[in-house]
Each structure stands twice: as C-alpha cells, then as structure tokens.
Amino acid sequence: VTGHHWYWSYEFSDIPGLEFDSYMKSVDQLELGEPRLLEVDNRCVVPCDINVRFCITSGDVIHSWALPSMSIKLDAMSGILSTVSYSFPTVGVF
Numbered sequence: 001v002t003g004h005h006w007y008w009s010y011e012f013s014d015i016p017g018l019e020f021d022s023y024m025k026s027v028d029q030l031e032l033g034e035p036r037l038l039e040v041d042n043r044c045v046v047p048c049d050i051n052v053r054f055c056i057t058s059g060d061v062i063h064s065w066a067l068p069s070m071s072i073k074l075d076a077m078s079g080i081l082s083t084v085s086y087s088f089p090t091v092g093v094f
Contacts, residue, residue, distance in 0.1 A: 001044075001056045003063030003076035010044050013055075038068070048088045056082045069094045 002009040011019035022042045030039060046052045056065050058076040066073040067086075074082045088094070 001054055001065055001076070003056070003058040003060075003065060005060060008040075008063075008065065009059075043093070046088060048091050051085050051087045053083055053085045056084070067094050 002011075007021050007023040009019065009021050020042050022040045022044065024037065025034070025039045025041055027036060029041075030036065054065075054074070056074045056076045057080065058078045060078060062078075063076040064073060065076050070086065070088075072084055072086060074084055076082065
C-alpha cells in the first residue's frame with residue numbers, strides 16, 4: 001500500500017498485475033449514509049480467515065493508513081516500510 005497526495009495505491013504481491021488506486025469520495029459523490037472522509041471509490045478487498053500482511057509506505061510525504069473499525073493505524077513514510085498482519089474473522093466492509 002503506497003500513500004500519495006489524496007489517494008492510496010494498492011498492489012497484491014501474490015497476484016501479479018493486480019493493482020489499483022483508491023481515491024476518497026468528495027461530498028457530492030457520497031450516497032446517503034456513507035461516511036464523509038472515510039468512503040472511497042475503489043475499496044480494498046481482502047479474504048477472510050487468512051492472515052493478510054499489509055506493507056505500508058509513501059511516495060511523497062507522511063500519510064496515515066487506517067482501518068478504524070479494526071483499530072489499525074499505521075504511518076506511511078517515504079523510504080520506510082511499515083507492516084501489520086491481520087486475519088479478518090468475518091466478511092464485511094471495514
């Protein structure tokens with residue numbers, strides 16, 4: 001996971017070619033009930049009941065990558081790789 005100004009880039013090391021960018025939705029793009037500043041255009045989808053390791057870095061300035069509902073937050077800094085592993089026990093949107 002790489003932080004950039006206003007978006008995140010995701011790539012999956014075990015699935016070659018699977019990569020995408022995820023931008024925060026603007027207020028006028030939000031559907032009724034979607035949380036402001038937390039909803040994105042492309043969600044990261046991960047399997048459940050499998051240990052998933054996230055490797056977080058930055059392409060520019062310091063960013064903060066988080067999954068608030070899972071109490072996960074990591075700082076993304078250029079030149080530094082921060083990692084966290086997590087096994088999602090259920091299917092859902094986090």
